[in-house]
Amino acid sequence: MELNQIKAVVTGGASGLGYAVARHFVANGAQVTLLDVNDEKGAAAAAELGAAARFLKVDVTNEDGVAATLKAAHEAMGGLNAAINCAGILGAGRVLGKEGPMPLKTFQTTVMVNLIGSFNVAKAAADLMQHNAPGEDGERGFIVNTASVAAYEGQIGQAAYSASKGGVIGMTLPMAREFARIGVRVMTVAPGVFHTPMVDGMPENVYQSLCAQVPYPSRLGKPEEFAATVAFIAQNRYLNGETIRVDGAIRLQPK
Numbered sequence: 001m002e003l004n005q006i007k008a009v010v011t012g013g014a015s016g017l018g019y020a021v022a023r024h025f026v027a028n029g030a031q032v033t034l035l036d037v038n039d040e041k042g043a044a045a046a047a048e049l050g051a052a053a054r055f056l057k058v059d060v061t062n063e064d065g066v067a068a069t070l071k072a073a074h075e076a077m078g079g080l081n082a083a084i085n086c087a088g089i090l091g092a093g094r095v096l097g098k099e100g101p102m103p104l105k106t107f108q109t110t111v112m113v114n115l116i117g118s119f120n121v122a123k124a125a126a127d128l129m130q131h132n133a134p135g136e137d138g139e140r141g142f143i144v145n146t147a148s149v150a151a152y153e154g155q156i157g158q159a160a161y162s163a164s165k166g167g168v169i170g171m172t173l174p175m176a177r178e179f180a181r182i183g184v185r186v187m188t189v190a191p192g193v194f195h196t197p198m199v200d201g202m203p204e205n206v207y208q209s210l211c212a213q214v215p216y217p218s219r220l221g222k223p224e225e226f227a228a229t230v231a232f233i234a235q236n237r238y239l240n241g242e243t244i245r246v247d248g249a250i251r252l253q254p255k
Contacts, residue, residue, distance in 0.1 A: 003231060034054070060085075063120055066121055080129060090198065114168065126184050139183050176241030
């Protein structure tokens with residue numbers, strides 16, 4: 001699909017990787033609807049992107065809310081053929097911490113946002129995309145989820161996060177196989193350590209230590225590099241049902 005044909009919803013679109021994807025799409029002629037829980041940041045991000053962007057507040061874990069919001073985005077853009085899931089939380093914490101076992105609520109919340117939220121948006125988006133007129137190869141749309149290299153090499157303190165991201169990878173192929181009949185592709189990107197607002201304010205020595213762990217190039221990933229990967233997926237219809245690592249060849253150590 002050419003970028004100027006895209007009408008996309010981007011969750012977590014107010015900042016970080018989601019905003020980078022939206023900015024890349026808009027710069028290449030697409031329309032985007034930013035979905036986020038942060039009113040102030042979402043409105044500011046949409047204003048910064050200009051007339052081709054808009055913001056809608058939604059909690060990705062809310063089934064009815066997501067369905068209604070995607071319908072509203074569909075109406076505002078005159079269609080919907082792309083859904084990019086970037087909303088997520090870290091959910092860091094040891095299973096057996098100094099203050100005792102991890103509260104089940106911590107694990108549940110991480111899985112709810114990262115895994116169930118991605119599933120919730122994907123199914124609502126596909127429900128709308130199946131009614132699109134088919135393009136070349138019968139394509140009606142595509143979905144890109146965001147996992148993490150932690151799904152493969154989770155560190156100590158990442159049990160909840162790694163489980164949630166592993167679930168995202170696990171549902172990619174079966175979802176792609178199911179949606180083949182409606183011409184909707186499903187892909188996942190597993191980023192390494194990227195420079196997003198989550199690392200802002202990090203002590204310089206910790207930041208440099210992170211950079212040194214990346215074989216090449218020895219730095220954190222740039223959100224623009226994540227966005228370029230999503231754009232590549234958008235334009236290459238033969239990419240389907242797979243997870244792409246974008247990580248500078250890093251392999252996370254136990255801690």
